[in-house]
Amino acid sequence: MAEKGGGEFGFTPSTAKKSIFKQPVAKSAVGGSSKKHKTVQFDTSSESEGSPVANHNNGSFKSGGKGLFDSPASKGDSGKGGKGGKTGKGWGKSSAPKLPVVVQLEIEKDLPKNAKCMMDCAAEAALQGIQDQLSMLSRDPTIKLPLAFNKALEYAKGSSRYSNPLAVWHALEKLRVLKITESELCLISNVCPDTVDEVYALIPSLKTNRLTTEGAIKNLLYELDNLKS
Amino acid sequence: MYLRVELSWNVVVSAEQLHGEGLLLQRALILQLLEDFSNRKANSDYGYFVAPTALERIGDGKVRQDSGDVLFPVVFKCITFKPFKGEILCGVVNKIMKQGVFLSCGPIEKVFLAAIKMGDYHHFPGENPVFQNDKDSKIEKNVQVRFKVLGTKWIETDREFQILGSLEGDYLGPIYKGEI
Numbered sequence: 357m358a359e360k361g362g363g364e365f366g367f368t369p370s371t372a373k374k375s376i377f378k379q380p381v382a383k384s385a386v387g388g389s390s391k392k393h394k395t396v397q398f399d400t401s402s403e404s405e406g407s408p409v410a411n412h413n414n415g416s417f418k419s420g421g422k423g424l425f426d427s428p429a430s431k432g433d434s435g436k437g438g439k440g441g442k443t444g445k446g447w448g449k450s451s452a453p454k455l456p457v458v459v460q461l462e463i464e465k466d467l468p469k470n471a472k473c474m475m476d477c478a479a480e481a482a483l484q485g486i487q488d489q490l491s492m493l494s495r496d497p498t499i500k501l502p503l504a505f506n507k508a509l510e511y512a513k514g515s516s517r518y519s520n521p522l523a524v525w526h527a528l529e530k531l532r533v534l535k536i537t538e539s540e541l542c543l544i545s546n547v548c549p550d551t552v553d554e555v556y557a558l559i560p561s562l563k564t565n566r567l568t569t570e571g572a573i574k575n576l577l578y579e580l581d582n583l584k585s
Numbered sequence: 586m587y588l589r590v591e592l593s594w595n596v597v598v599s600a601e602q603l604h605g606e607g608l609l610l611q612r613a614l615i616l617q618l619l620e621d622f623s624n625r626k627a628n629s630d631y632g633y634f635v636a637p638t639a640l641e642r643i644g645d646g647k648v649r650q651d652s653g654d655v656l657f658p659v660v661f662k663c664i665t666f667k668p669f670k671g672e673i674l675c676g677v678v679n680k681i682m683k684q685g686v687f688l689s690c691g692p693i694e695k696v697f698l699a700a701i702k703m704g705d706y707h708h709f710p711g712e713n714p715v716f717q718n719d720k721d722s723k724i725e726k727n728v729q730v731r732f733k734v735l736g737t738k739w740i741e742t743d744r745e746f747q748i749l750g751s752l753e754g755d756y757l758g759p760i761y762k763g764e765i
Contacts, residue, residue, distance in 0.1 A: 461671035471590040479587035502622035504633040504692035511691030557755040
């Protein structure tokens, strides 16, 4: 995922800033000089182990143009543009311990206005219903399902542990008064946690109000446990 | 994460599919929406189009002079699947390399867990390469892995998302049958 410099792809500091890991973290995770830094391209066509192309200059996935993931990563990975030597400015201090930055949930920020989060168990029920209806009409050759349908249904079946999505949502909705967002509630049901610690570890944004939410989450987990299929 | 989305699209129904009013028109519109979902696959705002669930409003159709097809402005609800930063997802391991692991996750076929983002897991090469940690927890082909989304990237040319994931943190890693 590295973007060492950018001469070849014409990365200027301004364009690079837009395209790649924005939050610098974990300098120590990337040791050595920038020359040692390698990137991996997606190449799913080849089965051999050495198939990913280690590329010193190109930080993007093979199929995807020049923009890179909008995510936190090490500063060394960031390749904010310019020469490799400049990006490696702070690497001399890599021995200093640096705590990893916790990636916060950004669903509410990225969610379009006309979209709402949906629990995996609710998606499973809805998609299963559609499939059952279509199987009755399956003799009709004009019905062509989207490619994503079967994969999405399979994923929902695999990850959903509750058979009654309405009851799950009723249990989750009680936490709305504690300023827990809809996306956080959906994520709680999707990860199907066993313990309170698991909830806070997987959804760190809830930690800010842990004192006020812990009791309610404990009760919620008890309720959800009874709803497991 | 799955999304419940309300969308407003123009749907073109061919003249042969128009048998009359009511249910047959709705059926023709839903079939056309399914085909449009297949063709569009995904977009950057809503993710992968999975299935339409309900037709909310059907506007007045406009006949196309050249073909006789009818264009209907339609408001409908549908289910989509879009990955978000910070989300916890599960994927199935497709390929293991020393640089990391490739997974697929529902309709998303390109999820990469870089070795440096796999915590205490180390690569063990061989005929069946694995990543393994000190607690003998193994990540091998076809194993289900729970990961955190570090970043997502929309690829316009392929109309797909790519995900960069991480196993750094508690309660992340391989999931075995009967355990989730």
